[in-house]
Amino acid sequence: MPTPTPILQVRDLETVFSTRSGNTKAVDKISFDVYPGEVVAIVGESGSGKSVTALSLMRLLHAAGVTTEGSAIFNSPKYGEVDLLQLREQQLQRVRGSEISMVFQEPMSSLNPVYTCGKQVAEVLLLHTKLSKKEAKERVLQLFEQVKLPDPERIYKAYPHELSGGQKQRVMIAMAMACKPALLIVDEPTTALDVTVQARVLQLIDELRVQENTAVLFISHDLGVVAGIADRVLVMYQGKVVEQGKVLDIFTNPQHPYTKGLLACRPQLATPPQAILPTISDFLSESKYNDTPSEPKKQTRTAGAAATSTAKAAQYQKPVLLQAQDLKVYFPIQKGFLSRTAEYVKAVDGVSFEVKHGETLALVGESGSGKTTLGRALLRLVEPTAGRILFNGQDLTRLSPEELRKSRRHFQMVFQDPYASLNPMHTVGEAIMEPMQVHNFYKNDRERRGKAMELLDKVGLPEDSFQRYPHEFSGGQRQRISIARALALQPKCLICDEPVSSLDVSVQAQVLNLLNSLKRELQIACIFITHDLAVAKHMADRILVMNKGRIVESGTPDMLFEQPHHAYTRMLIDAIPKGEPEDIRAAQRQRAALKADML
Structure with missing residues (x-):
């Protein structure tokens, strides 16, 4: 040939x-x-x-x-x-x-928010082909069916903000493939x-x-x-x-050592739970980034895994810190001229669980499953519709605003997007000191400054970070700043909402290592919200699987991954990119079979 x-x-x-x-x-x-x-x-x-x-x-x-x-x-x-x-x-x-077409990383910023999705895709056809407007619309509907968008007619008339992230990405793929x-x-x-x-x-x-x-x-x-x-x-x-x-x-x-580092940094299903993950620097020479390989820190990782197994043995003896009892969060859907409530979106629908002192509980599920709403409801950033939230025996749902403000010092949240959660007009030092000032921690700003410097050192950032602004840091460094600020009030529980979902694998490994070391050192309970099951398995003592506002399955990571009972859990596990040689060969055989069928 x-x-x-x-x-x-x-x-x-x-x-x-x-x-x-x-x-x-x-x-x-x-x-x-x-x-x-x-x-x-x-x-x-x-x-x-x-x-x-x-x-x-x-x-x-x-x-x-x-x-x-x-x-x-x-x-x-x-x-x-x-x-x-x-x-x-x-x-x-x-x-x-x-x-030549291109699908960009962020579909929301790539799609024009003031035009419907159908009109934007049709524009490509009208510009590059001789189709009429009617023919262009028919072609767009065909494309939407081809990219498996539900109800193409509705999507054609919908604006970008009315679609999920996956649906917007499929609209972008349809646009790219139009010609x-x-x-x-x-x-x-x-x-x-x-x-x-x-x-x-x-x-x-x-x-x-x-x-x-x-x-x-x-x-x-x-x-x-x-x-x-x-x-x-x-x-x-x-x-x-x-x-x-x-x-x-x-x-x-x-x-190349850099390739080895990329392969090793991401937690795999076979990675020992809460073991210290290697980073890119472990595989590159310390003096210069070149082709000279450097062995990763195997002893440190093994020691971390051993310490974790010892801690797990004592975990079951600890008292309960937090309980959610039949918690519900409903959002009304208003319709009609008078905007009457026609129905409700049941974002959290009768959820019950408990978290012990020093325990890490992972909430996993797809977008829209209710995990982020549940995390916010625990802090009453979203008001629960019904149910109870018991923290050290105290019902948070019955507290007045002032009582709630005082109790929140024991709860802190690390958000998914650190740049959006940090005030761009405040220096890093001001951001960390602010919660200490609000809750009257320490005698004066001099002591608060000293604590802030101590926290920066704890999360691995240099002293000069105190006077710098958020935009001067990388994504991983900003996430470290958010963690330092969350630790400023010496909380008993951290809620981490997708803290590593958009980070590079090496930066992700650094942040996960940091969270695990802080949990062990400070004995903080953690509710870790993620859609990445490999990360959940690595971080958690127990995992709750959420779907459509309900907990469909719960258990230890080993139990869930070895013997998942619910079909939804099995679907999530099956969808994880494995990256093992046998999985690559299987994917190649599947792609070859797909090509043979289509030809």
Whole structure:
């Protein structure tokens, strides 16, 4: 058989950002090919250059001081071989959207909030094809059916804010596939999505690839996701491709220490519960980030696991700290001219559980299952409709606002988005000192400052962080700041709402290690809310599985993962990206069978 021609040939691509402090090479002379019908994944942490690579190829970096060099030869079905980096703007607009499409990481910011979803997808067809408005609408409805959106007519008329995250992402995929592009670029399409929605989105991309023989450039920081969909993998670090090869080779025999670190950082189902996770720095030399491997800290991880097993033995003897009894949170749906309450959304529907001193309880489930609402209801940030919340025997639902304010010092919450939960006008020191001032902790600001510095040191941040602002920190560092602020009042219970869902695997490992060490040191109870079952298994002493506002199953991590009883729990476990060699081979066989069936 003749050797196929690449749909995209990238040679010595270099993107430089010019700033006052000097030039930064975001992409440093990388080269790769993508063939028709092939999925090539680019993986790496934030700042590695993978997203900038995609934006450079699409020529979407218009900021002053950005220069791009090299070549990107695209084998256009309409124009033949063209260099994307040299095309005139008018010709580039004809190629972009019709022959090359892109699905961005955040669908809410990519979709226009003032236009319906149907109108936005139809706009692509009206711009790049000769379809009439009526024909464009029919094509959009077909696309919505193809991407398995429920009730396409309703979605066509709906605005972005009326859809879930997974539905918005599928609208973006429909828009990208509208003109049957030869190359599809997807940038972190499953970040922060539930495992079940993630599995559906990946399956959808694969089906569309097979049906249209579309080449896919898949950008992700999650190697577990990449294992199930990619043919080849490029590993990027500090703007360079440090390793590339077939997906099975990368997973079974990684050569570069950075690749080894990415594979090891994420908690796996086989990872010992609450053991210390390795980080990227464990695999790279301390003096310089280069190709010299460094062994991870095995002794420390083993010691952490042993300490955890000892603590678990004493866990069952501890008294109950928190109890929820038949807790309900209903939200009214108002309809009609008079806005009368027609029905209720039962976000939390008769939930009962208890948490012991020093115990970690994980709440898992898909978006909309009620886990975040339950966490907020425990703090009365959302008022319960019915039920009781007993904290050390005191019913929080019966407290006055002033009594509740005083009792909240024992409860603190770490939110999913640390940037949104930190005041951008306050320094980090002011943010940590504020709750101490409100609750009259310590004699004066001098003592509070000393405590704040102590907390910064405890979460692994330097002293100069005190005077800096939130925007000067990375996502993982901001999450550490949020944890430091939550610890300022010496709480007895932490509620962590998806604290690592959007972090890179190495940063995620650092935050999880930090939380586990603080729990052991301070003996804090923790309610850990997550949609990631592998993280829940790693962090929790017990797990509650929520679906449609109810607890459908509960038990220890070993019990739930080895013998799940409820079908919903089994579905969540089956949807976890495994990343093991046998799973990669199974995924490849399944993809080959799918292609054979469709052909």
